Amino acid sequence: MEANMNTVFERPKSLKDTDFHFCPGCHHGILHRLVAEAIDYYDLQDDTIGVASVGCSVFMYNYFDIDVVEAPHGRAPAVATGVKRVHNDKIVFSIQGDGDLAAIGTAEIIHTANRGENITIIFVNNTTYGMTGGQMAPTTLLGQVTTTSPYGRDFRQDGYPIRMAEMLATLEGAAYVCRVAVNKPANILKAKRAVREAFRMQKEQMGFTFVEILSACPTDWKMTPADACKRIGEEMIPYFPLGVFKHRKIADHL
Amino acid sequence: MKKTLIKGNEAVAMGALDAGCRCYFGYPITPQNEIPEYLSRHLPEQGGTFIQAESEVASINMVLGASAAGARVMTSSSSPGISLKQEGISYLAGSELPAVIVNMSRSSPGLGGISASQADYWQAVKGGGHGDYRVIVLAPASVQELYTLTCQAFDFADRYRNPVMILGDAMLGQMKEPVLRKPPEKGALPAKPWALTGKKGRAANVVKSLYLGEGELEAHIWKLEEKYERIRRELVLYESMDLEDAELIVVAFGTAARISMSAVRAARGQGLRVGLIRPISLFPFPEEVLCRASRNTPAFLTVELNTGQMVEDVRLAVSNGARVHFYGRPCGAGSLPTPGEILQRIRTLCEPSHGPGQERPHGSEHEHRV
Numbered sequence: 227m228e229a230n231m232n233t234v235f236e237r238p239k240s241l242k243d244t245d246f247h248f249c250p251g252c253h254h255g256i257l258h259r260l261v262a263e264a265i266d267y268y269d270l271q272d273d274t275i276g277v278a279s280v281g282c283s284v285f286m287y288n289y290f291d292i293d294v295v296e297a298p299h300g301r302a303p304a305v306a307t308g309v310k311r312v313h314n315d316k317i318v319f320s321i322q323g324d325g326d327l328a329a330i331g332t333a334e335i336i337h338t339a340n341r342g343e344n345i346t347i348i349f350v351n352n353t354t355y356g357m358t359g360g361q362m363a364p365t366t367l368l369g370q371v372t373t374t375s376p377y378g379r380d381f382r383q384d385g386y387p388i389r390m391a392e393m394l395a396t397l398e399g400a401a402y403v404c405r406v407a408v409n410k411p412a413n414i415l416k417a418k419r420a421v422r423e424a425f426r427m428q429k430e431q432m433g434f435t436f437v438e439i440l441s442a443c444p445t446d447w448k449m450t451p452a453d454a455c456k457r458i459g460e461e462m463i464p465y466f467p468l469g470v471f472k473h474r475k476i477a478d479h480l
Numbered sequence: 481m482k483k484t485l486i487k488g489n490e491a492v493a494m495g496a497l498d499a500g501c502r503c504y505f506g507y508p509i510t511p512q513n514e515i516p517e518y519l520s521r522h523l524p525e526q527g528g529t530f531i532q533a534e535s536e537v538a539s540i541n542m543v544l545g546a547s548a549a550g551a552r553v554m555t556s557s558s559s560p561g562i563s564l565k566q567e568g569i570s571y572l573a574g575s576e577l578p579a580v581i582v583n584m585s586r587s588s589p590g591l592g593g594i595s596a597s598q599a600d601y602w603q604a605v606k607g608g609g610h611g612d613y614r615v616i617v618l619a620p621a622s623v624q625e626l627y628t629l630t631c632q633a634f635d636f637a638d639r640y641r642n643p644v645m646i647l648g649d650a651m652l653g654q655m656k657e658p659v660l661r662k663p664p665e666k667g668a669l670p671a672k673p674w675a676l677t678g679k680k681g682r683a684a685n686v687v688k689s690l691y692l693g694e695g696e697l698e699a700h701i702w703k704l705e706e707k708y709e710r711i712r713r714e715l716v717l718y719e720s721m722d723l724e725d726a727e728l729i730v731v732a733f734g735t736a737a738r739i740s741m742s743a744v745r746a747a748r749g750q751g752l753r754v755g756l757i758r759p760i761s762l763f764p765f766p767e768e769v770l771c772r773a774s775r776n777t778p779a780f781l782t783v784e785l786n787t788g789q790m791v792e793d794v795r796l797a798v799s800n801g802a803r804v805h806f807y808g809r810p811c812g813a814g815s816l817p818t819p820g821e822i823l824q825r826i827r828t829l830c831e832p833s834h835g836p837g838q839e840r841p842h843g844s845e846h847e848h849r850v
Contacts, residue, residue, distance in 0.1 A: 272680035277545070278688070287686045293676040295548040296688035298571050301541035304533070308545020308553070309676065311503060311529040316678050334541070337534035 238262035240271045242291045251451025253441035254282055254350065256408045258289055260418050261321065261348060264425040265292070274317040277306045279331075281323035282357045283350065300331025303338035306345045317428055319346040325355045328364040328388050335394070342399030342433040342478060346424045349390060349436060351405075351466065352443040360446030364388045367465060372446075387465060391438045395471035401433030403472040407440035409458035413468070420470075432477050440466055483658035488623045488648060489514035491659050492582055493522070495630030496554045498663035501580070502528035503553040505542035507535055507561060510594045511650040512584035515556040536561040540568030540581075547577040548687040550675030552634050556582035558650070559600050560591065562608075569643055570609030573704070574689030578637035580630065581615075582646040584653035587811045596651035596735050597811040601789040604647045605762045612701050614708045616644040616715065617762040619733040623657035629760070631664050638670045640711055647762060649785070651735045651816070717760035718769055722748060726755030728829050729773055730822070731794050732783040733759050736808075740783045743822035752830045762790070767797040774798035781829060783822055784808040787844050805829060809843040817843060 237243065240262040246255045265274050271292060278286040280299035287294035297305035302320035310318045327335050327349050335347065354372055355361040362375040365387045369378040379387075395403040402424055406417035417439055424435035440462050442454035449457060486494070493515045496504070504519045516532065523530040529546070533539035539555050546553040557565060562583045572579050583604065587597040604617045616636055620626045626648060633644040676685055691697040721744060723729065732740040737758040747754040757773060759766050774780070778801055782791040791806045798804060807825045809817050821843065 273678040275549070275676045275678060284690060287684070287688065291679070291684055293679050293685045294687070295545065295676055296571075296575065296686075296690060297544070298541060298567055301537065301544075301568070304538040304541035305545035305548070307531070307538075308503070308505065308542035308547070309549045310545075311531070311542070312546050312549035312551045313677065333534050334538050337538065341531075 238266045240265040240274075240291055241289055244288065246289060247285060248282065249445040251442060251444035251454055252282070253352070253408045253439070256414060257321070257348060257350065257417070257439050257441065260421045261319070262290065263418060264422040265317070267422055268425060268429055270317050270425070270429070273315070274319070275309050275313065277302045277309065277318065277320035279320055279322040279326045281326050281355070283321045283323055286321060300326050300329070301334055302326065303331065303334040303343070303345070303347065307338055307341070307343050310343060310345050317346070317425065319348065321348040321350060323350045323356065324352065324363040324365040328390050335390070336397070339394045339434045339436065340397045340399040342401065344428055344431055344433055346428050346435045346437070348421065349438040350441050351390070351438055352441045353387070353462065354443050354446045356443045356446055360443070367461060389466060391436065391471050394436055399434055400436060400472050401474040401478070402427050402435040404436070404470040405438040405440065405466060405468050407458055407463060407468055409440065409442065409455040430477065432474055481660055481662060483660050485656050485658050486623065487514055487654060487656050488626045489584065489653040490518050491623045491627040492556065492630045492646065492648070493518035494661055495627040496580065496634070497522060497526065498661070499552065499631040499634040500669055501552045501554050501634060502526060503546040503551045504529070504555065505531045505533050505539040505546070505553070506555050506557065507533050507539050509558045509561045511586060511653050512556050512558050512582065514653070515582065536564035537567065540565040543579050544568055544572055544575070544577060547572065547579045548575070548676050550672045550677060552638070552669065554580040554582065556584065558584050558586045559588045559597070562600065562603065566603075566609035569615060570611050570613060571689055572643045573613035573615060574611060575687050576641040576704070577643070577687065578641055579643045580633045580637055580646065581643055582630070582648065584648045584650060586650050593812045594650060595811050595813050596649040596785060596816060598649060598734060598736060598785040598789070599810065600647065601762065601784070601786065604645050605765070605793070613704060614642070614711070614763055616640065616642055616711060617647050618644065618717070619647045619760060619762050620652060621734050621737045621758060623652070623655065624659050626652060627659050627661065636715065640707060642707065642711070647734065649735050712764040715761055716764050716766050716769070718766040719758040719760060720769070721756040723755040723757070723773055723777070725753050726777045727753045728755070728779045728781060728826060729777050730754060730756045730781045730783060730826070731759070731770070731790070732756070733762060733790065736783045736785050739817060739819055740822055742819035743826060746819060746823050747826045747830070752826060754826055754830065765793050765797065770794060770797035771799055774802040778802040779805070779829065781805045781807060781825060783817070785811045785816070788846070803847060805845070805847045807843050807845055
């Protein structure tokens with residue numbers, strides 16, 4: 227019967243055979259896998275260059291078996307721009323957290339999108355600074371208690387959570403902007419399609435592609451992994467609606 | 481070959497092009513705008529990349545990316561912009577990435593002014609950004625040298641996998657002089673097996689500066705230090721003038737050296753035995769040269785366009801017993817010292833009986849016995 231056995235699930239080729247260091251219930255592992263699957267789907271492992279951002283995502287090079295350069299905090303889109311302008315024929319991407327992308331790196335992400343750099347950014351929105359121990363992020367929800375918003379985020383003190391996908395979708399340079407979640411299997415499948423679409427579009431020189439992924443940080447949320455997934459559905463998605471905000475169908479040529 | 485009359489900033493841009501630089505990322509700031517303006521016109525002709533970035537911070541990080549990808553890459557700015565680039569320069573050094581950074585420095589602190597200044601000496605030579613690292617610093621004193629040293633800077637950067645800074649100033653960047661544009665031999669650029677090109681046919685390359693494992697960072701920093709030691713041995717550049725019989729040696733770099741040279745020539749004309757040492761590489765600093773010179777001539781006058789920065793390195797370099805004097809002025813509009821001011825200082829030091837005279841210099845003076 228052995229001859230009839232098909233492999234239906236295996237480690238993507240672009241991921242190294244090593245354990246993730248991420249906390250139990252953290253969604254980074256899932257989204258790393260989604261990215262690796264997209265790279266493998268288009269057979270891009272030898273042609274992909276990753277940019278490691280600062281945060282839990284920095285250890286990208288421990289997991290992806292691809293060339294990687296490490297960027298300073300918030301600067302991954304600028305570093306990716308430099309790489310891409312040298313190797314226009316390579317696939318260049320970064321995975322950035324919400325502190326990295328929506329606070330310290332706001333200028334870089336906006337201008338990289340606006341230039342229409344042909345790169346892919348995977349934006350991990352977990353409403354907190356994970357690596358530094360759960361401080362308030364620009365995406366922290368109103369009322370959410372963090373180590374630096376101990377009374378709950380108050381708009382009078384800290385303003386409002388930023389909706390990055392909606393904001394970037396207003397820029398002409400952006401080719402694909404969407405928000406997905408990985409809190410349940412149905413959403414993971416949609417997220418997988420979104421990540422694959424972003425890589426396809428980059429491969430076809432369509433311009434800047436951006437996938438925001440609502441993710442759990444059970445450790446800093448002080449929740450069980452199951453409750454953390456529930457919170458994404460009940461609290462995050464109502465404020466950060468899932469969907470495609472921009473989807474260019476053809477490359478933008480003058 | 482004919483010389484052409486060009487601005488210092490244009491000479492830098494031409495030097496970069498002739499050295500094979502095909503990527504430039506920058507942000508406008510006076511007094512260095514001719515560099516990006518020239519390259520925005522001429523890089524596309526060569527199939528290169530020019531990006532006017534959203535900030536100095538973004539531009540130095542584009543430099544980091546392009547360098548990691550294996551390209552010869554440059555950015556330029558002036559003092560306040562160079563402060564913003566320091567984060568990226570620290571990452572470049574930590575990740576052992578070659579790059580050329582030009583500082584056409586202007587008067588500061590803060591917004592300061594737009595006139596020539598050497599107040600960024602410490603920032604350039606002593607680190608600037610966070611961490612235990614060194615940047616190779618070259619200080620041209622003419623438009624010709626701006627061209628030649630920019631060409632060489634790319635070779636040094638690649639040879640040592642280290643950032644190289646060209647430390648000019650508003651005067652050098654803005655003045656016009658005849659330049660012989662003699663491009664370096666067009667050989668193949670050095671191989672960069674560490675660069676990111678996609679891992680086809682080899683193991684994945686990682687360019688990083690984060691080392692969390694037990695003892696990893698210490699080993700990395702010692703490796704960097706060994707490299708800096710090699711740079712100290714191999715890369716010292718300087719010019720000297722009239723040292724043989726000198727009773728006093730003027731030490732100055734860049735624009736201050738140009739002004740000092742006129743003063744030294746005038747002093748010689750008056751029979752005063754004065755020499756000059758002009759450090760061209762500020763890191764590595766010509767310590768040995770100064771130390772040797774101090775055995776014959778134990779009196780120095782350091783001249784700078786600031787209140788006294790390089791003078792500290794001169795004091796550290798000279799042998800025991802040498803006297804190190806300082807003359808300098810913090811620069812703003814109308815504050816550039818004249819050769820006459822420096823000559824007067826030289827006369828006072830060479831002929832103590834001469835006294836400071838009627839015409840008091842504007843600058844700060846101090847003496848220090850080592």
